[in-house]
Amino acid sequence: MNQHIEGIKAAVVDGKHKDIEALVKNAVDDGMDLNDLINNALIAAMDVIGEKFSKSEIFVPEMLVAAVTMKKGLEIIQPLLTEDQTQSRGSILMGTVKGDLHDIGKNLVIMILRGSGFDVVDLGVDLSVESVVEKVEELKPDILGLSALLTTTMPEMKRVIEALEAQGLRSKVKVVVGGAPIDAKFAEEIGSDGYGKDAAEAVQLARKLVAA
Numbered sequence: 001m002n003q004h005i006e007g008i009k010a011a012v013v014d015g016k017h018k019d020i021e022a023l024v025k026n027a028v029d030d031g032m033d034l035n036d037l038i039n040n041a042l043i044a045a046m047d048v049i050g051e052k053f054s055k056s057e058i059f060v061p062e063m064l065v066a067a068v069t070m071k072k073g074l075e076i077i078q079p080l081l082t083e084d085q086t087q088s089r090g091s092i093l094m095g096t097v098k099g100d101l102h103d104i105g106k107n108l109v110i111m112i113l114r115g116s117g118f119d120v121v122d123l124g125v126d127l128s129v130e131s132v133v134e135k136v137e138e139l140k141p142d143i144l145g146l147s148a149l150l151t152t153t154m155p156e157m158k159r160v161i162e163a164l165e166a167q168g169l170r171s172k173v174k175v176v177v178g179g180a181p182i183d184a185k186f187a188e189e190i191g192s193d194g195y196g197k198d199a200a201e202a203v204q205l206a207r208k209l210v211a212a
């Protein structure tokens, strides 16, 4: 299994988007554990990319090709994660805050939540506070999930919560937050209902909040 992990990780880091489909399919056909594939190959590759970017060994174009490659890999896995379930566990709106275009983590969280039986509406990226509030009012979800990957966009999460309060909607929806720069302390400070460090924690959190 290790050769699959190393091969997929290297393909994402090198942005080999033409090879990724076959590599992931081979790993799946060989019975590789999907969590292993996601965490130790695909996500691990993005961590390498992040480090290389920090050290100016690569720049935005390389980061983008790696992201495209990762997305292609995730697309192969997506259908395999869907649970055969007719009854929804709850409804969730999910999006990336204003000024932020990072959506790989958000998409992964959505994929796993859907696979765990939640109904998830993907609001996309770069969401204005107003558009989020409008959607909460219109769709009345059990949970609103917000993602941010940039330290500069983290404050948008607080703005959304404040706007929900101003519109009298805060008590009607649970707000959960996540993304690489977010932690439990920040989540508490801004008055959210919880933080998940990864997709697995997002599912646990959603189950807990819907049951509450």
Ligand code: B12
Residues within 6 Å of the ligand: 043, 046, 047, 048, 049, 050, 051, 053, 054, 060, 063, 064, 067, 099, 100, 101, 102, 103, 104, 105, 106, 108, 109, 145, 146, 147, 148, 149, 150, 151, 152, 176, 177, 178, 179, 180, 181, 195, 196, 197, 198, 199, 201, 202
């Ligand atoms: C890929 C990438 C990009 C791609 C994004 C493509 C896309 N469609 O998403 C592109 C090339 C577009 C990009 C652009 C930029 N990026 Co960028 N990017 C990354 C990189 C390498 C990987 C991010 C990623 O996908 N990780 C993998 C996913 C699976 O992890 P994740 O997003 O953290 O999500 C997990 C958890 O956080 C959690 N989670 C996520 N969301 C949520 C939500 C909820 C509710 C919950 C519960 C959980 C949860 O679950 C996920 C699954 O486990 C990171 C480095 C890194 N290691 O994070 C830099 C990084 C985030 N980028 C960075 C920067 C600086 C930029 C740019 C400003 C660069 C530039 N000069 O233009 C631009 C900003 C563009 C913008 N306005 O958003 C910096 C941010 C630094 C900072 N402190 O703010 C980083 C950290 C790189 C670095 N080391 O410097 N980037």
